[in-house]
Amino acid sequence: xxxxxxxxxxxITKLLFRRKTVFFLSLTAILPFAGxxxxxxxxxxxxxxxxxxxxxxxxxxxxxxALLLPLLIFMAAADMFAGEQQDGTAKITxxxxxxxxxxxxxxxxxxxxxxxxxxxxGLVCSVIASWFLPFExxxxxxxxxxxxxxxxAVVPMAAIGFLAVFVGQWFKNGSGALTVTILLYGLAKxxxxxxxxxxxxxxxxxxxxxxxxxxxxxxxGKIGGIFSLLLSFCMLSFTAGFYLFDKKQW
Numbered sequence: 701x702x703x704x705x706x707x708x709x710x711x712i713t714k715l716l717f718r719r720k721t722v723f724f725l726s727l728t729a730i731l732p733f734a735g736x737x738x739x740x741x742x743x744x745x746x747x748x749x750x751x752x753x754x755x756x757x758x759x760x761x762x763x764x765x766a767l768l769l770p771l772l773i774f775m776a777a778a779d780m781f782a783g784e785q786q787d788g789t790a791k792i793t794x795x796x797x798x799x800x801x802x803x804x805x806x807x808x809x810x811x812x813x814x815x816x817x818x819x820x821x822g823l824v825c826s827v828i829a830s831w832f833l834p835f836e837x838x839x840x841x842x843x844x845x846x847x848x849x850x851x852x853a854v855v856p857m858a859a860i861g862f863l864a865v866f867v868g869q870w871f872k873n874g875s876g877a878l879t880v881t882i883l884l885y886g887l888a889k890x891x892x893x894x895x896x897x898x899x900x901x902x903x904x905x906x907x908x909x910x911x912x913x914x915x916x917x918x919x920x921g922k923i924g925g926i927f928s929l930l931l932s933f934c935m936l937s938f939t940a941g942f943y944l945f946d947k948k949q950w
Contacts, residue, residue, distance in 0.1 A: 703798045707806035712813050715776055724772055728821050731768075732760050732829035739833070756830035757823060757846040758914060764822050765853050765907045769815065770860055774881040776814050777864040780807050781945070783874030804942050808862065815857050823850040842914075849910035859903035859930040860885070862937035869944035903933045 715721055736756065784790040793803060827843065867884065868877040888904040899905045909930075912923050 704802050704806045704809070707796075707798055707803055708809045708813070711780065711807050711810035715779070715810060715814050716817070718779070720775060724768070725818070725821055728764070728768065728818055729825045731763070732756075732822070732826040735760055735763075736829040736832050755842070756833055757826040757843065758849055758910070760822060760826040760829075761846070761849055761853055761910060762908060764819070765857065765910065769818060769853075769857050770885055770907070771882070772818055773811070773815060773857060773861040774864050774878055774885070776811055777861060777868050778871075778874040778877040778881065780811065781865060781868045782871040782877035785948075786873040800946050801942065804945050808865065808938065811861050811865070812854070812858055815854055815861060819850050819854055819857075823847065845914040848913050852913045853907075853910040855927065855930050856903055856906040856909050859933040859937070860907075862934045862941070863903060866937040866941035866944070869941050869948065901929070903930055906930060 739756070781790075784793065794800070823846070827846070864877075864881045867881050871877040871880070885904060888899065888902050892899040892902070892905050906926055906929075909923075909926055912919060912926070
């Protein structure tokens with residue numbers, strides 16, 4: 701377990717100190733304040749209160765989970781596997797006294813932590829930015845629901861991330877893996893409009909799963925069913941990805 705923890709620490713450190721990570725973390729922090737400016741301008745122009753302090757964090761989460769977070773996950777997955785094979789650092793990692801399985805697990809744990817960091821930054825900055833909007837009497841409860849929504853959003857993002865890692869095992873360079881995962885994600889999103897019944901079995905159909913966790917009535921049966929599906933995707937992607945990772949010649 702200590703070897704996995706050490707390897708995970710190394711992986712998350714590499715991820716967080718990359719220039720693209722710093723850039724997108726900054727973008728994640730800035731977007732809510734840019735969004736609050738746009739919302740304020742629109743509400744002032746129309747003379748109505750369309751978005752409240754309690755609604756804004758979830759509004760930003762819809763944007764993060766549909767576009768920004770998947771892109772960040774695809775970049776991280778490509779860098780950790782195909783990217784390291786491309787620049788030769790994977791060979792150095794494999795020479796360390798740690799099994800391939802432990803390396804593979806540590807990379808997935810680092811990816812989960814990476815997703816959590818971005819979600820936390822998005823949540824904190826969205827809540828702070830929302831203070832510039834009208835406050836409602838029930839806003840505290842709604843904000844607590846927003847926190848729950850951000851936590852819940854990590855689950856489908858993890859399923860998408862594990863699937864991206866699996867796809868990345870077929871490539872020897874990061875740019876190829878990133879391009880294909882983005883393309884597949886775009887096609888899956890498009891297919892969800894064309895074939896909605898079929899795409900209910902795809903994790904990309906549940907980027908808005910967090911919406912089930914907020915509101916006065918929570919459908920626990922539906923939440924449990926989707927959670928089981930997403931967990932199955934994580935397990936299948938993890939297992940198939942490790943098979944390819946273990947057989948790969950570096």
